[in-house]
Amino acid sequence: MKHTRNRTMLAVGAVAGATLLFALSVTSAPHFQGGPGGPHRGAHLLQSLDLSEEQRAKVDAQMSASRDATRADRERMRELREQARNLREDFDAGRAQQIADEMGQITSRLAYAKISGRAQVYALLDDEQREALAAKVERHKAWRKGWREGHRSQGF
Secondary structure (H helix, E strand, O other), X not given: OHHHHHHHHHHHHHHHHHHHHHHHHXXXXXXXXXXXXXXXXXXXXXXXXXXXXXXXXXXXXHHHHHHHHHHHHHHHHHHHHHHHHHOOOOOOHHHHHHHHXXXXXXXXXXXXXXXXXXXXXXXXXXXXXXXXXXXXXXXXXXXXXXXXXXXXXOOO
16 A cells, blocks of 8 residues: 555656656747847847838837736746756645646747747738748758757767
8 A cells, every 4th residue: 555655656746747847848948039048039030131120120119028028927937947946855746736837827828929929020021021031940940950960869
């Protein structure tokens, strides 16, 4: 009976830990409006599109509004990541699940904001700029794929 209880607790802990790790990996990925690269992480894709002054002003306004709208969620996510890191010292499966659930809700809102923001910027582009952006995105995807494959073979 004692072994069954220990196995159950171990399984619950493993599931909660895996959920937290997944949530942390998803939420630490770079975002269009923010992330580790700063508030304009995705802006580099727009730099060579020859935007008009009006387009540039609208893009900057949209990115700024999105950054402001998601600030509280991004700050809360940082707090939750810290709480999750602290659980490694004194693991509580119930608390871990609460953290993971809240991270999931925040991740959903941030993903929606990213998708919505990209669509708003895309709507500002003319056909030529959209084609140029699509080509840049494809080149970037190919570069990332090559980079990942190179690092996988090195054990990263």
